Amino acid sequence: MKPxxxxxxxxxESLGDKNGEGVDPxxxxxxxxxxxxxHDAGIETAIVPGGGNIFRWKFVRDSGMTRVxxxxxxxMATIINGLALQDALERLGKYTRLMTTIEMPQIAEFYIxxxxxxxxxxxxxVIFSGGTGTPFFTTDSASALKASEIEADLLAKASxxxxxxxxxxxxxxxxxxxxxxxxxxxxxxxxxVMDLTAFTICEENKIPIMIFDAENEExxxxxxxxxxxxxxxx
Ligand code: UDP
Numbered sequence: 001m002k003p004x005x006x007x008x009x010x011x012x013e014s015l016g017d018k019n020g021e022g023v024d025p026x027x028x029x030x031x032x033x034x035x036x037x038x039h040d041a042g043i044e045t046a047i048v049p050g051g052g053n054i055f056r057w058k059f060v061r062d063s064g065m066t067r068v069x070x071x072x073x074x075x076m077a078t079i080i081n082g083l084a085l086q087d088a089l090e091r092l093g094k095y096t097r098l099m100t101t102i103e104m105p106q107i108a109e110f111y112i113x114x115x116x117x118x119x120x121x122x123x124x125x126v127i128f129s130g131g132t133g134t135p136f137f138t139t140d141s142a143s144a145l146k147a148s149e150i151e152a153d154l155l156a157k158a159s160x161x162x163x164x165x166x167x168x169x170x171x172x173x174x175x176x177x178x179x180x181x182x183x184x185x186x187x188x189x190x191x192x193v194m195d196l197t198a199f200t201i202c203e204e205n206k207i208p209i210m211i212f213d214a215e216n217e218e219x220x221x222x223x224x225x226x227x228x229x230x231x232x233x234x
Contacts, residue, residue: 002226005044007147016053032088041224044120048143051077071135082129101133144201158214163231208234
């Protein structure tokens, strides 16, 4: 079914260079064009960008660096990505709002759920940056929370793999594709496609999660028509 309101989680790496690092304007524009396909189809579109192209706590885990400031650096990275995406989407003629969970009035609106929903109703693409605003989380959890708060019909996770497998298909040639997975199964098998916290939040709020290959532009066209792509956790 075609979603009325979608929350699209974009990993930071998809905005980086060929190694998934830094902010590559070409990759950002590429992603913005794909987001435009969903919005052009009349779907209210909200985005949660990750920050892994710039910084993650995991990058410095073994260095002795304290986790809280490292996570805060990661959250700042998602705001940098949000700004880049906003710029690209506006250059494509889209109206957008960048919202942050960390107050930064000079560059983005502070996140208020009622305001976010109003922007979506008015046809603006809303980018939620800053993750949850709290260390010890990831943007997967942030996207599950935001999807629940804005009452999205679907959380779509833009991935580099075409769905869920019982083991990593890049490492195991006999990995089995799983088209439909229950939240329970995702939690029990600790499926690595998303944080377990994100699965729990979506289960509680009955938000289906779609994991799909976002490198293939056609998938966005299918998604825009409400056609099945990737795997679904529900
Ligand atoms: N982060 C955090 N709290 C949040 C979201 C993110 O502390 O609510 C930090 C955390 O260090 C995380 C980094 O920001 O690793 C970047 O986010 P994430 O790893 O989710 O980005 P992605 O993998 O999607 O690019």
